[in-house]
Amino acid sequence: MSLADLFKQKGIPVNVDKMMMQLKATAAGFGLPLGDRKMTYNSRLAQEIGLWAETVGCGHQFHREAFAAYFAEGRNIAQKEVLLDLIKKSGLDPRAGERVIDQRLFSKAVDADWERSRNIGITAVPTFQMGLDRLVGAKPYATLKALVEKYKDQG
Numbered sequence: 001m002s003l004a005d006l007f008k009q010k011g012i013p014v015n016v017d018k019m020m021m022q023l024k025a026t027a028a029g030f031g032l033p034l035g036d037r038k039m040t041y042n043s044r045l046a047q048e049i050g051l052w053a054e055t056v057g058c059g060h061q062f063h064r065e066a067f068a069a070y071f072a073e074g075r076n077i078a079q080k081e082v083l084l085d086l087i088k089k090s091g092l093d094p095r096a097g098e099r100v101i102d103q104r105l106f107s108k109a110v111d112a113d114w115e116r117s118r119n120i121g122i123t124a125v126p127t128f129q130m131g132l133d134r135l136v137g138a139k140p141y142a143t144l145k146a147l148v149e150k151y152k153d154q155g
Helices: 003-009 016-030 044-055 059-072 080-089 096-103 107-119 143-153
Strands: 127-130 133-136
Touching: 003 016, 044 059, 044 096, 044 107, 044 133, 044 143, 059 080, 127 143, 133 143
Parallel strands: none
Antiparallel strands: 127 133
């Protein structure tokens, strides 16, 4: 689905080109690659693989590969073959990854994460919550740092 169609479907008036320019500027500030993204894909299976990757010590690698594939390269991370490629690039066992996908072994764990998010009012990503403060959307590093500094001594 195109990003324009996604926002239209949700009743949100958005200039996608302007939004992407702002997002690219924010990403550049973090040193993150961001391509000319015009489409959105269902990331559900990628989330399931991400949780599995975390349990076997490769979460960071998988999340970096998935981010680059989706946001920089515009790959459809809803497709099994794309996920299997990302699994391999992340140093994970492709056969085990295929089993996680085919048997939906982490589906309930993702359901639980979504339920927790709904229960605490998270409706967008990224969302950063510390104490009573919440930052929604891509924010400059200084803003994130200020949030962490505010709570760092509250243990």
